[in-house]
Amino acid sequence: MKKEPVKGLKPLEGAVEGKVVMRFAPNPNGPATLGSSRGMVVNSEYVKMYKGKFILRFDDTDPDKKRPMLEAYDWYLDDFKWLGVEPDRVVYASDRFPIYYDYARKLIEMGKAYVCFCEGGDFKKFKDSKQPCPHRDQTPEVNLEYWEKMLAGGYEDQQAVLRIKTDIEHKDPAMRDWGAFRIRKMSHPRAEIGDKYIVWPLLDFAGAIEDHELGMTHIIRGKDLMDSEKRQGYIYGYLGWEYPKTLHWGRVKIHEFGKFSTSTLRKDIEAGIYSGWDDPRLPTIRAIRRRGIRAEALRKFMVEMGIGTTDVSISMESLYAENRKIVDPEANRYFFVRDPVELEIDGVEPTVAKPPLHPTDSERGAREIKVENKVLLAGDDVEKMEIGSMLRLKDLYNVEITSLEPLQGKFAGESLEALKKAKGRIIHWAPVDGIPVKVRSPDGDLEGIGECGIAKELDKIVQFERFGFCRIDAVSEEEVVAYFSHK
């Protein structure tokens, strides 16, 4: 039996329209990256497809190694808004410790969890040799006592941990009696939480409880969490719950960006190496937003990538191609010359050039650029010139180069045919009284001069002809700052 090729995301197994509940559960220890956007887009897309509920859950239960960043909570909300996704519910795991503690107590009472005092290495030895550790057989009563003492601060950091009892002889060592809570006498960055807790749930525990509590029907997550289902399955079994349907995807690498870790990035930002989390050199959502990548392009890109457990190594080119399709028809055209060189032209009368704002949409009208007898050319173009070179200043007139230093030329008519005959290039230019433009790009910052009209395009995407698409980020009397999108 053959199926029709499915456009977009494949149907979700067992999904019923109106009943699907899915979540995206980041640790807000840094802003969303292109990698995280996969989860943001795909989960929300499925929910939309099935008219279900979408939950944003902040898994912010580590005050230490992956300590949440206070601003990042809002950044996530903001990025979702940008993506056009309104979560039906936003949950903070750090608000829900009482729930986790209740279930912990319940499991202890059932004899399915115990307080373990082994040092890390010791437990590993027992576990690796399929031996129960000395604490495994404590009675529920004793465990409860220890647990209360843990919560009351009776033990120091690392001294005790609550484990879920699974099967100490399980053939897969990853399944054997895994840790559910640990002690860390640290405050939580959220003011509401602060010093309230010293016993923190670990991912597999908190996640297991939450996914059930929040009524999740389907979970899509990284394949690094593939074992979670089997581990958490013990809890679901003990409590008689049904596990959601799961799907996994592999790692996403991006050619253009090297390896980034949130912690080193943070240091680099603090050290001023990057201007912030939205520095155009970074693979964060905030950065690509600022660069003028459209949410729709990102969504399409992620949806087309789909869900596969294979690790993928993607190129920004595909995302750019997607974005270009959206942005090209909208973007007004302007001249921007990088590393400008002044060209003086003999034999011309002052005039006004009127290049169209858009090459295929004449209704948009034209820019007006006054020209006396001097213009600015891009340094790159000038380097290729020789004396006698024929060239055309786009939407102006032809010039023949008569001197290189200083750069001078003479008027050479307005005929395009003549230019073609002479095999001249058409190049862009800028008026000598143009506005300084700073372009911030993934490859670093560039300086140049652009038409004054650019200043009217704040927050818009424009195309600098023969240069690329940019988002106009800031405009002041003396300067325009543009963020480079792509060619």
Added chain:
RNA sequence: GCUCCGGUAGUGUAGUCCGGCCAAUCAUUCCGGCCUUUCGAGCCGAAGACUCGGGUUCGAAUCCCGGCCGGAGCACCA
């Protein structure tokens, strides 16, 4: 060490569960050509892949076994 996944063109994907319609889809990339007062867009054309070896079968990208390669888990990180 133990345990789990996965491997389709440069890249990403469809097809794999339920073998034949797959001499393998789509997108991007690359290469030609057309068009264009942008090296953008558009149009036309072309190139490019089933990890390897066995097995089952009339027939295998699809099922089975093994190798190779890649990834992941076994943490008081998420």
